[in-house]
Amino acid sequence: GLAAIVGKNHSAHSVLGTPEFMAPELYEENYTEMVDIYSFGMLVLEMVTLEIPYSECDNVAKIYKKVSSGLRPQSLNKVKDAEVKAFIEKCLAQPRARPSAQELLKDPFFGVLDDDENDDDNYSVNL
Numbered sequence: 001g002l003a004a005i006v007g008k009n010h011s012a013h014s015v016l017g018t019p020e021f022m023a024p025e026l027y028e029e030n031y032t033e034m035v036d037i038y039s040f041g042m043l044v045l046e047m048v049t050l051e052i053p054y055s056e057c058d059n060v061a062k063i064y065k066k067v068s069s070g071l072r073p074q075s076l077n078k079v080k081d082a083e084v085k086a087f088i089e090k091c092l093a094q095p096r097a098r099p100s101a102q103e104l105l106k107d108p109f110f111g112v113l114d115d116d117e118n119d120d121d122n123y124s125v126n127l
Contacts, residue, residue, distance in 0.1 A: 019054075027068055045079070090107070
């Protein structure tokens with residue numbers, strides 16, 4: 001995973017992380033919190049397929065080449081549920097097109113969260 005304290009400009013400049021889950025812009029050393037959305041999408045992909053993203057690659061250099069050229073992991077082809085696949089693809093979109101965490105919570109993937117029913121902050125998510 002990756003953790004960093006980000007300044008007022010919401011941009012960080014160091015490269016740390018698990019290659020299979022790193023957003024392409026991390027390799028360019030200029031990124032925002034949207035990299036977390038990308039990583040979350042990869043995590044969902046792993047949970048759905050039970051396969052580490054880019055497991056078809058036998059070294060970090062091959063992962064870097066695929067990620068930086070925009071190629072998706074082969075395991076994405078194993079996702080048969082259209083709604084789940086669409087959710088993952090939203091997370092893996094170009095940085096400016098990725099939804100925020102708040103927007104993701106409204107996605108059909110999570111079902112309907114009714115704020116009135118969850119005033120006690122006990123949210124349930126149907127996966």
